[in-house]
Amino acid sequence: MFSRQAPVSSHPAAVGRDSRGWQLQVWVSFALAVSLCGTGLAWLPGQDLDRAFMVMGYVFCLTAVFVLSKSVRDQQSTAAESPLWRLVVWGGFAVAMGLTGWGLLRMNISETYKAYLGVSWLYLVSSAFTLAKTLRDAHEAALAQARAEARAQLRRDLQQGQTSDSQ
Template sequence: MTPSPVLRDTSAWKAQVWISFSIAACLCGTGLAWLPVTPLEQAFMVMGYVFCLSAVFVLSKFVRDKAARLDETPMWSLVVWSGFGMAVALTGWGLWQMSVAPAYKAYLMVCWLFLISSAFTLAKMLRDAHDVRRAERMPVPERLSAQQ
């Protein structure tokens, strides 16, 4: 039995993912930098966006590890899912409660959702690339048993 070929992402896909994430981050940064609120409210929103971004990467890794059947403790599962839920809920609540024009809230909401979705895609692409590099270093007999 020969090992199946290792599938790589195309450079066009990699470019699209990085460009998408970069645009989302720039749009969020611009919206947060020009946010017409007090510095404390602005800092809350920046922390919320960063909290969401880090929670996305943690959740992505957790889900991928579960798919690979790597066991985690139940408490870690609770921490990961509740951290992501709290990040999204608190940031959403902060957006909802801000006293800014509805158009500004809508802009920040769309940028935030764009950032979250592009971060999930980026996390998957980076993990796929890591898996390809790991598979290429693996001897053929181990690669065959890993595919089963």
């Protein structure tokens, strides 16, 4: 039996990517959040121990955000993570947020200053989630494009091999 092959395109399929405007907005937002938090912590009245606690809390929250983002994204594509790993990831995020919030609330500073630090901290966490997603999307798009280009090259090579065999 004769089977007809569909024509093979030499152009790989387009891979969806975030716009440069979106990427710029995400990075500017994250930088602004870091700046606001840094300014608030640099001018934090009170004891150095309070400032050190808050810096550690903010850094702990940032790392927990990136780990949680990766874990949630990985879980969508595969179920390779164990329940204990999910407990560690979600627990770490909850502990980071809880301890930082507790530290902020127990500080002996004005309510206005607590509000500034709290809002800038939540902005930092929110923008870090968005940054993590944007970075992961860019990485996955680059992988998808590389796979598409490799498939297209393989098809071209196969077509050239078929053409030279028929001659």
